[in-house]
Each structure stands twice: as structure tokens, then as C-alpha cells.
Amino acid sequence: MTSPIRTERHDNVLVVISDNPPVNALGQAVRAGLKDAIEEALSDDAIEAVVIRCDGRTFFAGADITEFGKPPVGPNLPETLDAMEASDKPVIAAIHGTALGGGCEVALACHYRVAVPSAKLGLPEVKLGLIPGAAGTQRLPRLVGTEAALPLVVGGNPISAKKAQGIGLVDEIVGEDSLEADAIAFARSRIGQPVPRASEGTANEDGVRDPDLFDRFRASQARRIRGFDAPNAAIEAVKAAGTMSYVEGVKKERELFTELMSGTQSAAMRHYFFAERAANKIDDVPKDTPLIPIKKVGVIGAGTMGGGISMNFLSAGIPVTILEMSQDALDRGTGTMRKNYENTAKKGRMTADQVEQAMGLLTPTLSYDDLADCDLVIEAVYESMDVKKEVFGKLDEVVKQGAILASNTSYLDVNEIAAATQRPGYVVGMHFFSPANIMKLLEVVRGEKTRDDVLATVMKLSKTIGKVAAVSGVCPGFIGNRMLSKRQEQANALIMEGAKYWEVDEVLLDFGFPMGPFQMADLAGIDIGWHRDPSKVTTIREALCAGGRFGQKNGKGFYDYDEARQRTPSDEVQAIIADFAATEGKEQREISKDEIRERLLYPMVNEGAKILEEGMAQRASDIDVVWINGYGWPLYTGGPMFWAQTIGLDTVVEGLEKHDLPVSNYLRERAAGSGKFD
Ligand code: 3HC
Numbered sequence: 001m002t003s004p005i006r007t008e009r010h011d012n013v014l015v016v017i018s019d020n021p022p023v024n025a026l027g028q029a030v031r032a033g034l035k036d037a038i039e040e041a042l043s044d045d046a047i048e049a050v051v052i053r054c055d056g057r058t059f060f061a062g063a064d065i066t067e068f069g070k071p072p073v074g075p076n077l078p079e080t081l082d083a084m085e086a087s088d089k090p091v092i093a094a095i096h097g098t099a100l101g102g103g104c105e106v107a108l109a110c111h112y113r114v115a116v117p118s119a120k121l122g123l124p125e126v127k128l129g130l131i132p133g134a135a136g137t138q139r140l141p142r143l144v145g146t147e148a149a150l151p152l153v154v155g156g157n158p159i160s161a162k163k164a165q166g167i168g169l170v171d172e173i174v175g176e177d178s179l180e181a182d183a184i185a186f187a188r189s190r191i192g193q194p195v196p197r198a199s200e201g202t203a204n205e206d207g208v209r210d211p212d213l214f215d216r217f218r219a220s221q222a223r224r225i226r227g228f229d230a231p232n233a234a235i236e237a238v239k240a241a242g243t244m245s246y247v248e249g250v251k252k253e254r255e256l257f258t259e260l261m262s263g264t265q266s267a268a269m270r271h272y273f274f275a276e277r278a279a280n281k282i283d284d285v286p287k288d289t290p291l292i293p294i295k296k297v298g299v300i301g302a303g304t305m306g307g308g309i310s311m312n313f314l315s316a317g318i319p320v321t322i323l324e325m326s327q328d329a330l331d332r333g334t335g336t337m338r339k340n341y342e343n344t345a346k347k348g349r350m351t352a353d354q355v356e357q358a359m360g361l362l363t364p365t366l367s368y369d370d371l372a373d374c375d376l377v378i379e380a381v382y383e384s385m386d387v388k389k390e391v392f393g394k395l396d397e398v399v400k401q402g403a404i405l406a407s408n409t410s411y412l413d414v415n416e417i418a419a420a421t422q423r424p425g426y427v428v429g430m431h432f433f434s435p436a437n438i439m440k441l442l443e444v445v446r447g448e449k450t451r452d453d454v455l456a457t458v459m460k461l462s463k464t465i466g467k468v469a470a471v472s473g474v475c476p477g478f479i480g481n482r483m484l485s486k487r488q489e490q491a492n493a494l495i496m497e498g499a500k501y502w503e504v505d506e507v508l509l510d511f512g513f514p515m516g517p518f519q520m521a522d523l524a525g526i527d528i529g530w531h532r533d534p535s536k537v538t539t540i541r542e543a544l545c546a547g548g549r550f551g552q553k554n555g556k557g558f559y560d561y562d563e564a565r566q567r568t569p570s571d572e573v574q575a576i577i578a579d580f581a582a583t584e585g586k587e588q589r590e591i592s593k594d595e596i597r598e599r600l601l602y603p604m605v606n607e608g609a610k611i612l613e614e615g616m617a618q619r620a621s622d623i624d625v626v627w628i629n630g631y632g633w634p635l636y637t638g639g640p641m642f643w644a645q646t647i648g649l650d651t652v653v654e655g656l657e658k659h660d661l662p663v664s665n666y667l668r669e670r671a672a673g674s675g676k677f678d
Pocket of ligand 1: 077
């Protein structure tokens with residue numbers, strides 16, 4: 001097998017080149033090739049400096065994740081990098097694309113780093129439930145200081161070449177199109193000078209001078225890292241760089257890394273990494289399916305949903321024509337969009353110019369005719385089949401042939417909507433989640449007649465607008481809401497049997513959800529879909545609305561809210577629930593947290609199994625992608641289906657039986673068989 005590493009001599013400089021598509025992951029052959037190349041340079045007196053660069057779209061994007069969990073084959077990354085750093089001849093990393101994880105650690109082991117302006121550098125290991133494992137947590141603080149290293153190692157977000165230069169991680173920014181030549185020139189300018197080694201740096205002393213730095217940082221990140229093991233380990237590792245010798249610090253990093261690697265959180269997060277990428281692929285749609293160019297988008301409805309949907313496209317530089325029924329509604333909607341952008345600008349995440357650029361791409365209209373030349377029209381109108389059919393009928397009349405017509409419905413039959421047009425092949429569901437400009441998930445609903453090019457285009461477009469897409473077949477509620485309804489059924493049943501509604505919420509918070517079902521109801525508004533007749537009370541929600549309890553928006557829903565939106569359980573609501581339970585003759589009992597958790601989550605897994613059996617989801621991991629991105633299922637458990645496998649599908653079956661809840665044949669079969677869904 002030919003090595004992915006080759007060397008080229010440029011007089012006294014050896015250029016070491018990696019060609020390991022798609023992202024130059026540091027698999028065994030790459031590591032071995034790098035080590036050999038360094039030995040080649042050291043054993044040749046004519047060579048006075050080394051440049052390491054990559055072919056293709058990026059510098060090394062990290063260790064090869066597919067090797068994780070398999071028996072290691074040497075040389076390992078730390079020893080390869082130690083050999084590199086030990087060289088007395090200057091070694092220069094020439095960076096383009098993304099130097100991530102192990103790739104950033106390669107750069108840190110080099111004596112100098114040059115990068116093109118578009119390059120990014122980062123240590124995203126925490127996103128895989130890990131910390132850097134090739135001395136990144138020890139070299140980085142010694143090079144750039146502990147304070148600058150902490151957010152990089154603990155947050156995992158990459159930074160631009162310019163920012164990296166600002167903290168001393170990059171030595172020189174070079175020409176976008178002359179990386180190799182500039183890196184060689186840089187290398188020559190350093191020949192004969194003592195080589196600076198990051199492992200011998202002293203910038204980490206800021207952590208020694210101010211040992212409280214670590215606790216302060218941990219406190220500032222508390223909300224973001226709740227429940228995750230890796231960020232805490234990352235803080236420990238960087239702290240070790242501030243308090244221990246380099247050798248001891250590396251030992252500490254290795255201990256923490258090994259522990260995380262063998263834990264369930266990292267397994268779950270690595271599962272998710274591949275799940276997200278798999279979800280964007282549709283098994284029976286050929287890879288080379290031609291795409292429909294999307295140069296202009298139409299959105300029907302300028303309410304919260306329509307406005308949010310539009311912002312995705314505007315932010316990506318795609319013009320949007322937004323349609324409303326009245327000038328008032330149009331003005332209100334576009335006003336809200338502007339305000340949202342301005343708030344983002346106030347937080348420093350956008351410039352005033354960018355706000356104007358995005359809003360400049362928006363055309364408000366009251367006329368369907370203005371949608372005629374759109375390549376994609378998404379309707380975000382009221383959830384009623386009659387209304388949707390009318391809208392699609394009109395679109396069919398006015399919008400050019402070959403355009404995609406999408407519905408943002410969250411549970412209606414997309415096939416029936418498609419049948420209201422003469423071009424059902426061009427109709428698809430694009431289910432955004434509220435707030436649509438922020439939530440990552442896009443559930444793409446594939447109708448019976450949806451064409452391949454329509455699906456392929458929508459999947460590609462999802463990436464352009466920064467969404468994570470997963471495909472669902474047509475069934476009530478699709479993947480996400482269909483499973484949510486099973487959880488909600490149990491939440492309602494539990495409070496009728498004696499569980500307190502705040503206990504139900506707490507169980508989900510403890511599990512790692514950002515909120516429970518009753519908090520969610522308060523946030524969304526209890527009065528959504530309410531008939532507005534206070535004399536007609538047949539459900540708890542109707543009783544709450546009749547009593548003026550609409551949710552967070554008026555300070556009382558299931559909970560009472562103070563001015564700072566702090567919630568406290570309400571005696572009044574508990575009395576309403578007790579009344580309903582008495583009327584229905586429900587016996588009240590103490591219900592344990594274990595029972596609450598099992599009854600909320602196991603029926604979701606069962607429904608997920610049914611969704612798989614019916615072919616409504618392509619793979620179990622797609623279901624995980626939906627729940628992690630659309631409903632706050634904790635990432636570190638890998639999503640409902642992966643989590644169920646972790647605790648054992650037989651445990652789920654037994655739990656459902658214990659609570660007298662239905663068990664699908666498919667779940668039973670899988671539990672009795674491999675214990676796995678995919
Ligand atoms: N190992 C193995 N495969 C990888 C990989 C890696 N580190 N990074 C990406 N890939 C694969 C993807 O699975 C995908 O495969 P597919 O085409 O079969 O689906 C393919 O490469 C292309 O990836 P993307 O679709 O993600 O391409 P993008 O252009 O959108 O993004 C990227 C490129 C920014 C590099 C992104 O892939 C990424 O973030 N990769 C992971 C980076 C990372 O986490 N690095 C740290 C690894 S852990 C580590 O280094 C430990 C060390 O400290 C010891």
C-alpha cells in the first residue's frame with residue numbers, strides 16, 4: 001500500500017505532504033509516514049528545515065475517529081509528535097482548512113506555525129466526549145497561556161488564523177494561494193536559530209500566578225457544561241499544565257483521556273458524530289442526483305415561524321420574498337426579523353452592515369404573483385389541512401414549473417397536501433423547529449411522490465443554512481412529534497396518578513433535558529389551540545386557560561413566575577389536577593423517580609422502534625439526530641435509540657411490561673436478538 005505521506009526536497013528544506021482524503025485524518029499510515037519523514041530529515045545533512053503541509057481541502061482534521069475503540073497500532077500520535085518536536089532542525093506547520101484536534105496538536109509539536117487567512121485552528125475533542133490526547137492540553141497553555149488555552153480546550157470551538165495569531169498560536173499569516181512557497185521562505189529564515197518548543201514554553205505561568213482562574217472559568221461555563229464529563233476533565237488537564245511539570249502534565253492528560261475514551265459519554269458522542277453525517281444521506285437517492293439551483297426563496301406567513309425560516313436563508317445570502325395577508329401582519333413580521341438581527345448585532349455576533357445586508361435581501365409582499373419566480377416556496381401558515389390545501393392550490397397556479405413547494409407542517413399528511421397540486425413530485429415537508437432561526441433541526445418529510453432531485457436539493461440546502469437534517473416518512477407527527485406524544489401521554493397520566501408535575505419536570509432535567517413537559521408548555525403558551533370558551537372545561541389545560549393561566553407570557557401557567565422568570569410550583573394548579581383526578585376516580589399514590597423516568601422515556605423508544613419497523617426513519621441513528629437537535633435530548637447519552645441500547649433493549653422491554661405499557665414486536669425482536677437497532 002502506498003503511504004499517504006510523501007516528501008519533496010526544495011534545496012535545504014524537506015516538504016512533508018499528507019494526502020489522505022477527505023480530511024487528512026491522522027490514521028496509522030499517516031502517523032507512520034510522518035515519523036519516517038522526520039527521521040529522513042534528521043538523517044540527511046543537506047536538509048536544514050522541514051515544512052509539513054496537507055493536500056486536499058484541509059490540514060489534518062484530527063485523529064482518525066474510526067480507529068477509536070479498536071486495538072491501537074503504532075506509532076501512536078504522542079510519540080510521533082515528540083519525535084517531531086525533538087528535532088533540532090526547525091519544523092514548520094503550513095496550515096490551510098481546519099487544523100483540528102490531533103491536527104492542531106501536530107501544529108503545536110512543530111516549532112513554528114504559518115497559516116493562510118481562511119484557516120481555522122481548534123481542539124474540538126470535548127465535542128466527542130474527549131480531551132486532546134497528544135499533549136495538546138500541555139503544549140497549548142505553555143505556548144499561549146492558560147487563560148487563552150482554557151476556552152479552546154474546554155469549549156472546543158475553532159478560532160480563525162487571525163485570532164490564533166493574536167494569542168501566539170500562529171506565527172505568521174501567509175498568502176492564501178502561496179502557502180507552500182511562503183512556508184518554505186519562513187522555514188529558511190529560521191535556520192540556524194535555536195528551535196522554540198511549546199513543551200518548554202512558560203506562558204502557562206499565568207495559571208500559577210492566579211490559581212483561582214480555573215474555578216472562575218468553571219463557574220462561568222456551568223450552564224453550558226452541565227452533565228458533560230469532558231469539559232471538566234479538560235479544565236483539570238489545563239490546570240495540570242499550570243501546576244505540574246510537562247512530563248507529569250502529559251501523564252495526567254493521558255489518564256483523563258483514557259478514562260473518557262472508555263466511558264459511555266464519549267461512545268455516545270462519537271456515535272452522534274457519525275449519526276449526524278449519516279442522516280444527511282438518503283439510501284436510495286443516488287449521490288450524483290442533479291440538484292435544483294435555489295437562488296430565490298418564497299415564504300408564506302410572516303409570523304414567528306415564517307420569520308424565523310426566512311432568516312435562515314437571508315443569513316446565508318439567499319434572497320427571500322415573504323408573503324402575508326395584510327400589510328399590518330407583514331410590517332409586524334418584518335419588524336420582528338429586523339429586531340432579532342439587531343439583537344444579534346448588539347451581542348457582537350453580527351455587524352450593523354451584515355444586518356442591513358440580510359434585511360436588504362428581503363422582499364415583503366401581499367401578492368402570490370410575486371412568488372412566481374421562486375425556486376423554493378415554504379409555507380408556514382396555520383396548521384389546518386383545508387388552509388394548507390388552499391395555499392398549495394394557489395402556489396401550483398402561480399409558481400414556475402420545476403420549483404420546490406414545501407410545507408412546514410409539524411404533523412399533517414404531506415401526501416394529501418401534495419395531492420392539492422398537479423406536481424406532487426415537487427412537494428416535500430420542511431419541518432423547522434421554533435425558533436426556526438436558532439434550532440438546528442430540519443425534519444425533511446418525504447412524500448410518496450417526492451422526487452429524488454427535490455430531496456437531494458433540500459438535504460444540500462439544509463447544510464447551506466446551517467441545519468442538521470433528517471428524513472422522515474409521512475406519518476402523524478413524523479419522527480419527532482410522534483415520539484413526543486408518547487412522552488406527553490405518560491406525563492399527563494403520571495400527574496393524574498399522583499406524581500407532582502414539577503417532579504415530572506425534574507426527572508427530565510436530571511436526565512439532562514433543558515426542560516420538562518410542563519415547563520415546555522408554559523414556555524410555548526398553554527393557550528395554543530385553546531377554544532377560548534372559559535365555560536367549557538374538559539381538560540387540565542382548559543382549566544388552566546379558564547383560570548387565566550396562559551404560561552410564562554402572563555406570569556402564570558403550570559408554575560407561577562416572578563419578574564426574573566423564576567418559577568415556583570402553584571398550589572392552585574395542584575388543586576385543579578387533584579380535582580380532575582378525583583372526578584375521574586384516579587387513585588393517588590406516591591410515584592418514584594425511577595418509575596417516572598421509565599414511563600416517560602421507554603414508550604418513546606418503543607415508538608421509535610415502530611417508526612423503524614414502518615420504515616418512517618431510515619436508521620435508528622436518524623431518530624437520535626432528531627431528538628438531540630429538535631427536543632434537547634442530552635447529547636452525552638447519544639439520543640433515545642443509542643441510549644436504549646446502552647441500558648439494554650431487554651431492560652426497556654421489561655420496564656414497559658412492568659408498567660403495563662405496550663411493547664412493539666420489533667422492539668421485542670431486537671431485544672431478543674442483537675440488542676441493537678441498526
Ligand atoms: N476521523 C475520521 N473520519 C472523519 C474525521 C475524523 N477525524 N473527520 C471527518 N471525517 C469524515 C466524516 O465522517 C465524513 O465521512 P463521510 O463522507 O463518509 O460521511 C468525511 O470525513 C467528511 O466530513 P464532513 O462531512 O464533516 O465534512 P465537512 O467539510 O463538513 O467538515 C471537518 C470537515 C470540519 C473537518 C469535520 O469533518 C470535523 O469537524 N471533523 C472532526 C474533527 C475532530 O473532531 N477532530 C478531533 C478528533 S479527536 C482527536 O483528534 C484526538 C486527539 O487529541 C488524540
